[in-house]
Amino acid sequence: MELKNFSLEGKIALVTGASYGIGFAIACGMAKCGATICFNDIKQELVDKGIAAYKEAGIEAHGYVCDVTDEDAVNALVATIEKEVGVIDILVNNAGIIKRIPMCEMTAAQFRQVIDVDLNAPFIVSKAVIPSMIKKGHGKIINICSMMSELGRETVSAYAAAKGGLKMLTKNICSEYGEYNIQCNGIGPGYIETPQTAPLRERQPDGSRHPFDQFIVSKTPAARWGTTEDLVGPAVFLASDASDFVNGHILYVDGGILAYI
Numbered sequence: 116m117e118l119k120n121f122s123l124e125g126k127i128a129l130v131t132g133a134s135y136g137i138g139f140a141i142a143c144g145m146a147k148c149g150a151t152i153c154f155n156d157i158k159q160e161l162v163d164k165g166i167a168a169y170k171e172a173g174i175e176a177h178g179y180v181c182d183v184t185d186e187d188a189v190n191a192l193v194a195t196i197e198k199e200v201g202v203i204d205i206l207v208n209n210a211g212i213i214k215r216i217p218m219c220e221m222t223a224a225q226f227r228q229v230i231d232v233d234l235n236a237p238f239i240v241s242k243a244v245i246p247s248m249i250k251k252g253h254g255k256i257i258n259i260c261s262m263m264s265e266l267g268r269e270t271v272s273a274y275a276a277a278k279g280g281l282k283m284l285t286k287n288i289c290s291e292y293g294e295y296n297i298q299c300n301g302i303g304p305g306y307i308e309t310p311q312t313a314p315l316r317e318r319q320p321d322g323s324r325h326p327f328d329q330f331i332v333s334k335t336p337a338a339r340w341g342t343t344e345d346l347v348g349p350a351v352f353l354a355s356d357a358s359d360f361v362n363g364h365i366l367y368v369d370g371g372i373l374a375y376i
């Protein structure tokens with residue numbers, strides 16, 4: 116029996132919102148396994164910083180400015196990538212936002228904004244890449260979900276609603292397009308050290324740990340926050356031929372916290 120391999124040689128990956136943080140780490144890991152990397156971000160300044168960071172890591176990434184909530188802009192992005200680089204084999208829907216506001220203090224506009232970026236955008240970008248994946252005969256879509264795809268928590272009503280919806284969109288893409296050799300899976304990161312979560316690790320005025328930081332470390336069997344590198348292996352697996360019969364699942368990469376709380 117031949118072992119299916121983890122190489123991404125010859126594959127083209129689009130990772131959204133990947134100038135830094137989780138998307139950047141995943142893209143770097145995929146590049147090390149042979150993939151050509153395309154990424155977008157919402158501001159030119161971020162794209163420029165991203166291109167420089169990839170260069171420093173020895174990667175020639177193709178960076179584009181694109182708001183993933185804008186369907187016309189996303190369609191134009193995918194057409195440009197297909198023309199300049201080639202048909203996308205791997206899509207990672209990574210761009211996301213969070214607003215930590217108690218539900219009754221949140222405006223409907225704020226709620227909609229989170230749903231727009233965290234749920235509507237993965238729908239828009241997936242819809243833009245699937246037709247070419249069907250023609251090419253294969254495709255991998257990885258949706259970056261969250262533990263909040265499973266849980267509710269104070270102040271994250273919109274985020275939990277969006278990420279819960281993203282879990283179900285993942286299952287639906289699997290059901291609808293699995294017959295075309297398209298696998299759509301999700302990764303549910305636990306609490307990861309990124310700029311998004313930096314405020315939750317800030318020391319208190321008396322030098323003690325932030326109460327949330329204490330909570331995470333005490334409730335995670337691994338007894339630590341995750342790092343962006345922790346997500347790379349699972350993402351490469353889900354992007355590679357090794358996962359060709361894995362479809363419609365969410366792989367939680369959380370140090371065990373979901374099993375414990």
Ligand code: NDP
Pocket residue numbers: 131132133134135136137138155156157158161181182183184208209210211212213232259260261262303304305306307308309310311312
């Ligand atoms: P961020 O969530 O801060 O950002 C990801 C990138 O997406 C940023 O560069 C951001 O730009 C960009 N972005 C935001 N809105 C748009 C848009 N409309 N169009 C294009 N790009 C956009 O980084 P993280 O690395 O923390 O998170 C990555 C993903 O992982 C997100 O989906 C997040 O929800 C998820 N996640 C993160 C966890 C964590 O602990 N950090 C835990 C669980 C899930 P800008 O900087 O301008 O906002």
